[in-house]
Amino acid sequence: MTAATFPAPSDGMGKTRKVPRILILGGGYVGFYTAMQLRRRLGRREVAIVVVDPRSYMTYQPFLPEAAAGSLEPRHVVAPHRRELRGCTILSGRVTGLDHGKRRAEITPTEGDAYMVSYDHVVVGLGSVARTLPIPGLEENGIGFKQIEEAIALRNQVLNKMDIAASTWESEARRRMLTFTFVGGGFAGIEALAEIEDMARAATRDFDSIRPQDLRFVLIEATPRILPELGDELGGYALEQLRKRGIDIKLSTRLESAVGGHIVCSDGDAFDSDTLVWTAGVKANPVLAETDLPLDQVGRVRALATLQVCTEDGTVVDGAWTAGDCAAIPDLAAGEKGKFCAPTAQHSVRQARHLGDNLARFLAGEALTDYFHKNIGTVASLGLYKGVAQIAGVKFRGPVAWFMHRTYHMWAMPTLNRKIRIVLDWTTALIFRRELVALGSLQSPRQEFVSAAESGKKPVAST
Numbered sequence: 001m002t003a004a005t006f007p008a009p010s011d012g013m014g015k016t017r018k019v020p021r022i023l024i025l026g027g028g029y030v031g032f033y034t035a036m037q038l039r040r041r042l043g044r045r046e047v048a049i050v051v052v053d054p055r056s057y058m059t060y061q062p063f064l065p066e067a068a069a070g071s072l073e074p075r076h077v078v079a080p081h082r083r084e085l086r087g088c089t090i091l092s093g094r095v096t097g098l099d100h101g102k103r104r105a106e107i108t109p110t111e112g113d114a115y116m117v118s119y120d121h122v123v124v125g126l127g128s129v130a131r132t133l134p135i136p137g138l139e140e141n142g143i144g145f146k147q148i149e150e151a152i153a154l155r156n157q158v159l160n161k162m163d164i165a166a167s168t169w170e171s172e173a174r175r176r177m178l179t180f181t182f183v184g185g186g187f188a189g190i191e192a193l194a195e196i197e198d199m200a201r202a203a204t205r206d207f208d209s210i211r212p213q214d215l216r217f218v219l220i221e222a223t224p225r226i227l228p229e230l231g232d233e234l235g236g237y238a239l240e241q242l243r244k245r246g247i248d249i250k251l252s253t254r255l256e257s258a259v260g261g262h263i264v265c266s267d268g269d270a271f272d273s274d275t276l277v278w279t280a281g282v283k284a285n286p287v288l289a290e291t292d293l294p295l296d297q298v299g300r301v302r303a304l305a306t307l308q309v310c311t312e313d314g315t316v317v318d319g320a321w322t323a324g325d326c327a328a329i330p331d332l333a334a335g336e337k338g339k340f341c342a343p344t345a346q347h348s349v350r351q352a353r354h355l356g357d358n359l360a361r362f363l364a365g366e367a368l369t370d371y372f373h374k375n376i377g378t379v380a381s382l383g384l385y386k387g388v389a390q391i392a393g394v395k396f397r398g399p400v401a402w403f404m405h406r407t408y409h410m411w412a413m414p415t416l417n418r419k420i421r422i423v424l425d426w427t428t429a430l431i432f433r434r435e436l437v438a439l440g441s442l443q444s445p446r447q448e449f450v451s452a453a454e455s456g457k458k459p460v461a462s463t
């Protein structure tokens, strides 16, 4: 670990102050809402709050499928830290080590050497990463669907492939370009697949040489059903709807290889596909292994229902708090011991607010309370005007469920500013159709300039 140390908290006027420093690792749901809640309860003279994240914004992940499908402007589904977390210090970088015994975290900034940040309390909200398998060709050809960058890249990839396929008559190449493979039939995978397929089908209207039936969408799911969180009836309904749209859904099937874009499935089917999206589950952020915090068998931080980190025997680890996808939080609403809260936004937001309250109570010497939340329901979009939902045990499907999905997420999206932008995006898309342009050059913006510079080096023929 390096010697350089981040300065002590200041009062905002340049003077250093002796106030407790709360270091928040990760600025996603947990980091964002914990910081907001703490600032609501405590002023700059009471605590200093430092948030560390390599990204300068919090991503509202449930809107990623709609951002990928062009119904929402990608910048509107993120909430910028510096604008929304007033009174907090934002550090752009990754935590690469944590010595909680010494109350020090190692931060590696996007550029420059790593440095240490000391703290009084740490909040661990490092989220999860894609849970991959050692499948040949997956790492080289696959893309995840957890970040806004991935959603934009996927949208550009699908529309670009359609553009290129429309300009070639080589049937094998066209088939490969127009085959889109998704692995994993949980929420993220099904919503991403359904929205992207909807968008691609709508886009065929603008192509004279690509018909909807030329597109092939394949879903590979290892278990016998999709959307298990919604139960057999609604999961079965979603399956039927997607199959009616011509999506090839392979249940109880595993991806065995993807070398060179050649997809081999465990049911014996094999085909070429330029697009492979991996949404087969998540695991706790592996950087947690670089800390001295107690972790469970699957790498999550152990915690009590008060959201304090604890050891295996339940002893509180002083000054350490956690919540969200990276934490094993007891699910008291489940009514039986040994159950943990699922990795959902619904839990993460509420846990974060609860954590902020408990930490403020702790600093004031008050008693802490347990986190308890009973799932209110689940909503999922299957494309424009299509959806499934289960609220308080009542099942909804079709446009009603789709409308509930939009209404719920608009309500849950942080900040009024973002809510208004999202409603405006939806309204514009309803009037003018969604945005179907691929900005492929975003991935290599300097290419044209480099070509121009190279051509400038060639001798100009004299006349």
Ligand SMILES: Cc1cc2nc3c(=O)[nH]c(=O)nc-3n(C[C@H](O)[C@H](O)[C@H](O)COP(=O)(O)OP(=O)(O)OC[C@H]3O[C@@H](n4cnc5c(N)ncnc54)[C@H](O)[C@@H]3O)c2cc1C
Pocket (backbone or CB within 6 Å): 025, 026, 027, 028, 029, 030, 031, 052, 053, 054, 055, 057, 058, 059, 060, 061, 062, 063, 064, 065, 093, 094, 095, 096, 125, 126, 127, 128, 145, 146, 147, 187, 188, 285, 287, 323, 324, 325, 326, 343, 344, 345, 346, 347, 348, 379
């Ligand atoms: C496509 C998709 C759709 C979803 N839809 C729903 C839904 O409809 N309903 C629902 O309830 N849930 C949904 N979820 C799940 C939900 O988004 C997650 O449960 C929630 O984001 C978890 O919050 P978190 O704060 O634990 O993690 P995150 O929100 O992922 O935040 C983790 C943060 O840590 C940062 N980070 C990572 N590594 C480091 C490091 N080394 N140092 C510093 N910072 C780091 C990341 O940049 C990120 O900002 C969806 C997820 C996805 C991917």
